[in-house]
Amino acid sequence: MNEIVETLRKAGHRVTLPRRAVVRVLLQAERWLSPEEILTPAREYCHSLSLVTVYRTLALLSSLDCVRRIHFENGCHGYARTELVHGHYAVCRDCHRVVEFTGSDALNPLLEQVEAQTGFLVESHMLELVGLCAACHDSE
Amino acid sequence: MNEIVETLRKAGHRVTLPRRAVVRVLLQAERWLSPEEILTPAREYCHSLSLVTVYRTLALLSSLDCVRRIHFENGCHGYARTELVHGHYAVCRDCHRVVEFTGSDALNPLLEQVEAQTGFLVESHMLELVGLCAACHDSE
DNA sequence: GTGAATGCAAACTATTTGCAAAGGT
DNA sequence: ACCTTTGCAAATAGTTTGCATTCAC
Numbered sequence A, B: 001m002n003e004i005v006e007t008l009r010k011a012g013h014r015v016t017l018p019r020r021a022v023v024r025v026l027l028q029a030e031r032w033l034s035p036e037e038i039l040t041p042a043r044e045y046c047h048s049l050s051l052v053t054v055y056r057t058l059a060l061l062s063s064l065d066c067v068r069r070i071h072f073e074n075g076c077h078g079y080a081r082t083e084l085v086h087g088h089y090a091v092c093r094d095c096h097r098v099v100e101f102t103g104s105d106a107l108n109p110l111l112e113q114v115e116a117q118t119g120f121l122v123e124s125h126m127l128e129l130v131g132l133c134a135a136c137h138d139s140e
Numbered sequence C: 001g002t003g004a005a006t007g008c009a010a011a012c013t014a015t016t017t018g019c020a021a022a023g024g025t
Numbered sequence D: 001a002c003c004t005t006t007g008c009a010a011a012t013a014g015t016t017t018g019c020a021t022t023c024a025c
Helices: A003-010 A017-028 A035-042 A051-063 A104-118 A134-138 B003-010 B017-028 B035-042 B051-063 B104-118 B134-138
Strands: A067-070 A078-081 A088-092 A098-101 A121-132 B067-070 B078-081 B088-092 B098-101 B121-132
Touching: A003 A017, A003 A051, A017 A035, A017 A051, A017 A078, A035 A051, A035 A078, A051 A067, A098 B104, A104 A121, A104 B098, A104 B104, B003 B017, B003 B051, B017 B035, B017 B051, B017 B078, B035 B051, B035 B078, B051 B067, B104 B121
Parallel strands: A088 A121, B088 B121
Antiparallel strands: A067 A078, A088 A098, A121 B121, B067 B078, B088 B098
16 A cells, blocks of 8 residues: 555545546656646546546545645646655656756855845745756767 | 836837826836736826736836746736845735845756756746745734 | 737636535445 | 545635726826
8 A cells, every 4th residue: 555545544534436547647747747647647536437526536645745736937837746845845847847956055054144135034935946857968 | 207117118118198108107106006906096197097007017127137026826917026026035925015136147057957967958947935024023 | 000918808717615426324 | 433635516715807887198
């Protein structure tokens, strides 16, 4: 049994076919997906699945910190499983691949500096890198 | 004449009353504003102003890099004039004040490290800090 | 005077909600 | 059996577009 389903169960939520379907699609993807992009393949696992349920499942998984929203300049967002983007991530503008990176501790001195500079108490931050992944970079 | 209006004119766009109204509101604000939040006060300067025109003006100003979109976890966005947030910014979750900070060159080593680590060619990045500004921090 | 800009209404996209039926435990 | 979850339809929020009128240049 996979981790996300396990988290669902432990939190007292029911493990239903529609939810399994959404989770399976998320687990297979190495990239972020829009709700629509989740719906289509997930229907192979649950024929009756509706977009509404995809939204509801994503909201639930999000509250359990199993998936994360991915943000863009234009405002539309996608979802990727947290395991994929536990900390900070880079998004390929071409294939939508999402890759986590480490080393964002390097931000800490900056955050402290900002607090000193602006008087802000920084509670959270959003750092998203956009570019081309190795594969898309090579094929351009 | 202010800088934004000047930019409009130089780019060959007409300086109309509705546009002036939107610009005036943006210039007065030290914080980000939603289109609705721009509409209401701007109507004092241009009675007939419609929300549609606010959107169109913001899109135009955005393309001229006179305003910038501000992003949030929940996806809704606001706008602030570029002068206010030329580089990176911190947003107060309480009063919505937007404060620019400097020193984000500190990111460069991280970006290079990410390129080496992931193979990505990083083209752009989004860094937004959220927290409490000094004023709101004190009054809590 | 002429083409750009505006305002209205309507379309559109993304997302959420009410409610009866279905399904997991 | 009970209560959560689902799917449909409809509502909602935010934003964009078509088109005739208005206005800056």
